[in-house]
Amino acid sequence: MLRENRHEQLLRVLREEGVLPIREIARRLQVSEATARRDLTDLSEAGRLTRVYGGAVAREPSERPFAEEEVDDLDAKNAVARRAAALIEDGDVVLLDIGTTTLQLARLLHGRKITVVTSNLAVYEELRDDEAPELVLLGGRVRRNYRSVVGHMTETALHALYTDRLFLGTSGVLPDGRVLDTTDVEVPVKRAMLAAARQVVLLATAKKFPGTGTARICGPDDIDVLITNEASDPATVAGFREADAEVLQV
Structure with missing residues (x-):
């Protein structure tokens, strides 16, 4: 799976299910835990998710009240x-x-x-x-x-x-x-x-x-x-x- 597609799939799963641990993220994406950690770091630096203890949660896109x-x-x-x-x-x-x-x-x-x-x-x-x-x-x-x-x-x-x-x-x-x-x-x-x-x-x-x-x-x-x-x-x-x-x- 291409990196960009993997990132979008990861964000979609996090938005639907909330916080997920790294082991579960790796299983869902069918990648190693090391790759999952790199993906989380990339998306965190881009402001698209928030790292929490042991995993991550997606940030909601900007939305008018x-x-x-x-x-x-x-x-x-x-x-x-x-x-x-x-x-x-x-x-x-x-x-x-x-x-x-x-x-x-x-x-x-x-x-x-x-x-x-x-x-x-x-x-x-x-x-x-x-x-x-x-x-x-x-x-x-x-x-x-x-x-x-x-x-x-x-x-x-x-x-x-x-x-x-x-x-x-x-x-x-x-x-x-x-x-x-x-x-x-x-x-x-x-x-x-x-x-x-x-x-x-x-x-x-x-x-x-x-x-x-x-x-x-x-x-x-x-x-x-x-x-x-x-x-x-x-x-x-x-x-x-x-x-x-x-x-x-x-």
């Missing part, structure tokens, strides 16, 4: 959320991803006789005192900065579920339709959500074309419905239509 993201581009998010809420029928079981657009959607679900499943702590806080929707909060490791839960416990819970609709968030959509996230540790949860839903609805404001992100969640073929603004990039939107996704522009 949830409160800052929540008020950004609010009119566009609200328009997308309103169209998404119109898809939900009484009795539905819906899965709400992390993010601020899904929070705006949750604010439109008060009084609805539905079941809401989420890893989004902001959605939970929004709906927790409303007795109309049934509320299911997934377990896992809490990411306080972005008010979400992640990790193998979250993924395991999702494997036991099948919902009517997933409302999926994203940090960016590339011109070829690849759906991205900025944070590696969220991607396994999002992929487990894709497998746990009959229909996948992508919520993406115009600013998300192309937006940001380096971690691939899925491609346009995995999306059943795209809800976005009228100002979104026409070529990218056309690509979703060619992939047989229904496109709803607001």
Whole structure:
């Protein structure tokens, strides 16, 4: 395995599982402990992980606090959320991803006789005192900065579920339709959500074309419905239509 690829694999494992000892790192990468130590030293000097006694833990990439993201581009998010809420029928079981657009959607679900499943702590806080929707909060490791839960416990819970609709968030959509996230540790949860839903609805404001992100969640073929603004990039939107996704522009 090339050194650069090995480093990316190491960081991905650390982000998903937390602190790992050197012996386990060497086993996962199929290298000697000496090579694992050199990799840890290189990544530590580059500021991408923190050495701890006997091992290492990955540093999370820079991420804006949830409160800052929540008020950004609010009119566009609200328009997308309103169209998404119109898809939900009484009795539905819906899965709400992390993010601020899904929070705006949750604010439109008060009084609805539905079941809401989420890893989004902001959605939970929004709906927790409303007795109309049934509320299911997934377990896992809490990411306080972005008010979400992640990790193998979250993924395991999702494997036991099948919902009517997933409302999926994203940090960016590339011109070829690849759906991205900025944070590696969220991607396994999002992929487990894709497998746990009959229909996948992508919520993406115009600013998300192309937006940001380096971690691939899925491609346009995995999306059943795209809800976005009228100002979104026409070529990218056309690509979703060619992939047989229904496109709803607001």
